[in-house]
Amino acid sequence: MSKLAKxxxxxxxxxxxxxxxxxxxxxxxxxxxxxxxxxxLLSTSVAGMGAKATKIALLGADRRFVxxxxxxxxxxxxxxxxxxxxxxxxxxxxxxxxxDGYLVMPPDFSExxxxxxxxxxxxxxxVMGVLQGVIGKAIVAQRLVKAGIAASQVxxxxxxxxxxxxxxxxxxxxxxxxxxxxxxxxxxxxxxxLYMTVVLYGQVIGRSVLTEKTNKTVEIMLSSVRPMELLFxxxxxxxxxxxxxxxxxxxxxxAVLKLIGPRIGISIGVGLSMSTLAYLVLFFIxxxxxxxxxxxxxxxxxxxEQHLGQLAWPVIIFLVIPVVMITSIISTPxxxxxxxxxxxxxxxxxxxxxxxxxxxxxxxxxxxSIGLIVATTAAVIWLSARxxxxxILMTGKRFKFLDVLxxxxxx
Amino acid sequence: MIELQSVSKxxxxxxxxxxxxxxxxxxxxxxxxGPNGAGKSTIIKMIMNILAPDSGSILFDGSPIRExxxxxxxxxxxERGLYRKVKINEMLLYLASLKNADRxxxxxxxxxxxxxxxxxxxxxxxxxxxxxxxxxxxQFIASVLHDPEFLFLDEPFSGLDPVSTDVLxxxxxxxxxxxxxxxxxxxxxxxxxxxxxxxxxxxxGREVISGSLADIKSRYGHNTVAVEFDGAxxxxxxxxxxxxxxxxxxxxxxxxxxxxxxxxxxxxxVGQVSIRRFEVVSPSLHxxxxxxxxxxxxxxxxxxxx
Numbered sequence: 001m002s003k004l005a006k007x008x009x010x011x012x013x014x015x016x017x018x019x020x021x022x023x024x025x026x027x028x029x030x031x032x033x034x035x036x037x038x039x040x041l042l043s044t045s046v047a048g049m050g051a052k053a054t055k056i057a058l059l060g061a062d063r064r065f066v067x068x069x070x071x072x073x074x075x076x077x078x079x080x081x082x083x084x085x086x087x088x089x090x091x092x093x094x095x096x097x098x099x100d101g102y103l104v105m106p107p108d109f110s111e112x113x114x115x116x117x118x119x120x121x122x123x124x125x126x127v128m129g130v131l132q133g134v135i136g137k138a139i140v141a142q143r144l145v146k147a148g149i150a151a152s153q154v155x156x157x158x159x160x161x162x163x164x165x166x167x168x169x170x171x172x173x174x175x176x177x178x179x180x181x182x183x184x185x186x187x188x189x190x191x192x193x194l195y196m197t198v199v200l201y202g203q204v205i206g207r208s209v210l211t212e213k214t215n216k217t218v219e220i221m222l223s224s225v226r227p228m229e230l231l232f233x234x235x236x237x238x239x240x241x242x243x244x245x246x247x248x249x250x251x252x253x254x255a256v257l258k259l260i261g262p263r264i265g266i267s268i269g270v271g272l273s274m275s276t277l278a279y280l281v282l283f284f285i286x287x288x289x290x291x292x293x294x295x296x297x298x299x300x301x302x303x304x305e306q307h308l309g310q311l312a313w314p315v316i317i318f319l320v321i322p323v324v325m326i327t328s329i330i331s332t333p334x335x336x337x338x339x340x341x342x343x344x345x346x347x348x349x350x351x352x353x354x355x356x357x358x359x360x361x362x363x364x365x366x367x368x369s370i371g372l373i374v375a376t377t378a379a380v381i382w383l384s385a386r387x388x389x390x391x392i393l394m395t396g397k398r399f400k401f402l403d404v405l406x407x408x409x410x411x
Numbered sequence: 412m413i414e415l416q417s418v419s420k421x422x423x424x425x426x427x428x429x430x431x432x433x434x435x436x437x438x439x440x441x442x443x444x445g446p447n448g449a450g451k452s453t454i455i456k457m458i459m460n461i462l463a464p465d466s467g468s469i470l471f472d473g474s475p476i477r478e479x480x481x482x483x484x485x486x487x488x489x490e491r492g493l494y495r496k497v498k499i500n501e502m503l504l505y506l507a508s509l510k511n512a513d514r515x516x517x518x519x520x521x522x523x524x525x526x527x528x529x530x531x532x533x534x535x536x537x538x539x540x541x542x543x544x545x546x547x548x549x550q551f552i553a554s555v556l557h558d559p560e561f562l563f564l565d566e567p568f569s570g571l572d573p574v575s576t577d578v579l580x581x582x583x584x585x586x587x588x589x590x591x592x593x594x595x596x597x598x599x600x601x602x603x604x605x606x607x608x609x610x611x612x613x614x615x616g617r618e619v620i621s622g623s624l625a626d627i628k629s630r631y632g633h634n635t636v637a638v639e640f641d642g643a644x645x646x647x648x649x650x651x652x653x654x655x656x657x658x659x660x661x662x663x664x665x666x667x668x669x670x671x672x673x674x675x676x677x678x679x680x681v682g683q684v685s686i687r688r689f690e691v692v693s694p695s696l697h698x699x700x701x702x703x704x705x706x707x708x709x710x711x712x713x714x715x716x717x
């Protein structure tokens with residue numbers, strides 16, 4: 001076995017045997033599942049959460065109208081009742097808790113342009129949305145009936161047609177249904193995965209390189225191996241450990257969602273084609289190693305953890321930029337700035353992935369982008385090996401940039 | 412064989428190593444001596460290719476050190492460090508494996524060394540609870556576990572208790588007898604005197620003296636006499652005969668001037684004090700070191716005008 005392989009094995013074992021790593025590996029899928037399922041539960045099915053029905057008073061409403069709309073509202077756990085009286089008396093009833101809110105109904109539906117919903121809860125968007133949908137639709141239907149259209153025809157006449165997109169590419173038709181939301185979600189998935197990984201493992205690798213210095217083990221290691229071997233070994237060992245963790249997470253999460261998901265009425269449609277998935281994995285791994293090597297360089301350059309934290313934050317900006325620009329990347333994927341960002345190694349993984357999803361990346365651009373990421377990763381590791389060596393001599397004092405350049409030239 | 416040819420190294424304005432040349436012979440124990448900050452560690456780091464010299468060359472068997480040569484070298488750096496979370500036996504086996512050493516032989520040697528340094532019970536524990544001296548012994552084991560041909564030890568004795576010092580000294584001597592070429596740095600002259608065959612004394616990066624211990628002692632052996640006595644000596648009466656007197660509580664070490672004979676001194680002293688021991692000795696390395704590096708008036712020695 002080569003010395004590099006031995007270092008990789010040692011670093012892998014050190015990482016995997018760590019208690020935090022084990023706990024995270026076990027809890028991770030549950031966290032992921034919780035994060036994926038909870039919003040679904042909260043937004044779609046309040047019933048599942050055991051919440052009480054929301055009581056809404058409809059001030060001045062017609063009893064027949066209330067009967068008409070209440071079944072639809074009950075599905076969303078909203079109980080409506082027609083009441084008569086003054087706004088003031090209802091205000092006090094809502095304050096006292098007899099109702100969760102009330103809606104002032106106009107006497108004549110044909111002229112109304114807006115309805116006022118009064119509630120104690122300022123962010124009652126869910127109730128508001130449901131009321132708007134059900135009551136708004138009922139009002140429009142009444143207007144149409146009044147205008148002489150048969151009540152049975154109203155539903156089909158007011159139905160909006162659904163839209164589908166079919167994109168033509170040089171390679172032929174794309175079968176994938178790549179609508180804006182799917183691309184956005186897929187792109188954000190990569191961005192979030194990278195962000196999480198960089199924050200978690202980038203720091204781990206940076207710290208591991210740093211402790212090699214602060215632990216004073218570095219001289220012993222360098223009496224046996226090259227600085228490059230040591231750094232490559234550290235990065236690869238930790239990277240493999242984290243990829244193993246990701247593999248476990250993804251497998252278990254998928255299994256959990258597949259088993260439990262249907263029972264609680266939630267389906268997660270990960271509508272990814274094989275090629276998209278391949279690109280996702282490819283760019284994730286490329287970016288992962290690039291950022292790991294950057295953190296290794298920072299670990300080599302810093303002299304304590306605090307210093308490492310200070311040096312490390314600008315790195316994250318390059319992950320945030322593509323996320324902030326995500327809509328412009330999707331809508332104008334061939335703009336010069338976007339093309340430049342898709343070639344610049346630090347932003348390339350996310351930006352180029354999005355451009356591929358939109359179908360606006362030429363094959364040569366993809367190749368150049370990948371080539372640049374790989375070359376940069378190698379260059380950064382080479383550089384950090386140099387800095388590492390410099391760092392040994394410089395322990396205890398901050399070295400200037402020029403020192404680094406001078407010592408980078410060392411044999 | 413390790414050979415340094417006019418090697419220099421500066422850190423900013425400080426000339427840490429100034430045109431140092433020496434060569435070790437196969438199977439010898441070579442001592443690199445000097446006070447704190449003399450440049451000993453810098454020299455060893457340059458030999459290990461951790462630092463690059465500004466000028467001069469370092470040859471390992473006649474050519475610059477190659478990556479493959481590292482497997483034949485054992486190195487104990489001045490700064491000690493172990494992975495805190497790794498068990499001692501795993502750490503040691505790992506380090507030996509990075510030297511491409513045969514695993515089964517290493518495992519056997521590991522047990523022997525741990526027993527020798529009284530560390531057997533620590534074998535499967537992490538070094539977090541080790542004392543500084545114990546950690547140092549573990550690191551010494553790390554430097555010899557792959558049975559290297561060359562051993563570079565930077566201050567191997569610093570911080571060790573007397574028993575551990577003895578054990579380590581015996582271990583180094585034994586390795587030397589088995590043919591390992593050993594280069595070590597120290598400012599502990601007593602230890603150096605007992606185990607080195609040749610030495611290089613440096614101060615402020617420059618060579619002060621080098622050669623075999625025997626040669627140096629005879630060169631600096633100005634007819635030194637150790638006298639143990641009761642009573643008080645009038646050192647003024649010895650002027651013209653004595654170069655230097657080192658006073659110890661019960662005895663003195665007297666360096667005679669050229670031409671003065673121990674006989675004359677003895678005659679002179681007989682009248683003054685009752686002598687219990689009178690011995691012509693070679694000067695201790697300590698005294699030579701202090702004379703060469705520390706100058707006069709330090710550590711109990713006193714220079715007589717004469």
